[in-house]
Amino acid sequence: MSEANYEASGLGRGEVSLPERERSPWFELTRRLIAAMSILVGTVLLVYFDRGSYNDATDPTNQVSLIDAIYYTTVTLSTTGYGDIAPVDDHARLLNAFIVTPARIAFLVLLIGTTLEVLASQGREQFRVARWRKTMTRHIVVVGYGTKGRSAVETLVGNGWDRESIVVVDPSPTALQEAHADGLAVVTGDATRREVLRRAGVATADQIIITTDRDDSNVLATLTVRQLNPEAYIVAAAREHENAPLMKQSGANSVITSSDAVGRLLGLSSLSPTLGVVMEDLLSYGEGLEVAERDLMVSEVGKQPQQLPDQVIAVVRDEKVYRYFDPTVTQLARGDRLIVVRPAKETPWAPRPGTHNEVVATQD
Structure with missing residues (x-):
């Protein structure tokens, strides 16, 4: 997209754009074709089974055949309407008014579906953005x-x-x-x-x-x-x-x-390749080790950071971070949060397995 087209599209003016729900173009085309054929076949059957209520001005016997029903349906749904075949009974006219006419409208909507789809997608997008704003x-x-x-x-x-x-x-x-x-x-x-x-x-x-x-x-x-x-x-x-x-x-x-x-990671890797590997592991998501913060469990109150199953590297107390060896956090207290190193296979921010059902040790 060129800069001119980009600005013309309005994308440079802070407009909200939500991700599309992906659907195959073949799926959309097939869906529309099935809908159009269903309307066409349904109308043909309706006319053919009630053929006695129709008059064919071009046939001396006034008989409506299956071909006539197909012909009548196509010219009716396309709004051409030559008038050579027409309903003559009251109930046939009512069926045309209340069934065939809505079918004709639906058929025309499908025929001009590309234009309507653009308009509809814009409307849906505006609705989605409005709903997103309310819930965000x-x-x-x-x-x-x-x-x-x-x-x-x-x-x-x-x-x-x-x-x-x-x-x-x-x-x-x-x-x-x-x-x-x-x-x-x-x-x-x-x-x-x-x-x-x-x-x-x-x-x-x-x-x-x-x-x-x-x-x-x-x-x-x-x-x-x-x-x-x-x-x-x-x-x-x-x-x-x-x-x-x-x-x-x-x-x-x-x-x-x-x-x-x-730069620090490069320097550490140069001084100690193995230390560089460990640091890169900590910085890489989803593999090896992860750093996370979690709540203190009730069963852990009063213990030293070194006694916990997690590898504690820092303790957060009163919004201040203390290293695990700081004398201030020799004993863990209610309200503390722990900065820990865990295997990446665990959910890093979840309570450690075995403590899921325990109560978080809050100050309250």
Whole structure:
């Protein structure tokens, strides 16, 4: 799609686009052909079985044959109506008025179905978008659907998030196609514009992930998001380390510096190839090891982090993160949350097997 066609289509103005329900073109064609043939055959049978109530002006005997019934049906349904065959009895005329006429309308709808399908699809799309807007609350907005955005969505979906609760904001037609292929709703447009973010439901979103390719765009998007939703949790990506403080000042709760992370991983892999493998394993989703956060179980209150079946690497207490060896968290208390390392085959964010039926140890 060219830039001119892209702008003309309205995709650059923050319009919502939901993923299509895929159906085979052959399925749609077959369905319409079956419907048209059903109307045609049904009308032919109706006329033929009641042929005594029809008059054929071209036949001296006034007899209506099966061929005549087919002929009458085709010219009637196509609204040609030559008038050489006509119903003469009252009940035949009533059948034509209340059965054949609706059948004719349905047949014409199928004949011009391509045009009507376009209009109908537009109407359905507007209805779907309106319904989506009413139900979309406490969702996640992902700004930018490049490599980082797709990986973030894959991680969210793999850990239990419904695809219908994730909205992508990206101005690229390529991103639109890829996000739709992944079953995601898309708002096309520049995420630094307030109207575009409003269409994505940022004001009612629970979390926003900002992953564009430019740090200046990430800063502007963060500022705009924070103005629209002071309570949302914002995670932003920074290409350069020196831009991370600016993003936090703009309102981001967490900033991930991609260049530093990649550089550190490269350095570790050079110093210790095996350590590099482990770090890559932790960063790769769905294989080997996973890092997750979970609630503290009642049976774990009072224990040391090292005594738990999970490999605890940190404890979250009063919104502050403590390393597992910190004296402050020598004994686990109600309300604590655990940062653990688990096998990827387990659902990383679920309670550990064997504790599913236990009560979460909350402060209440």
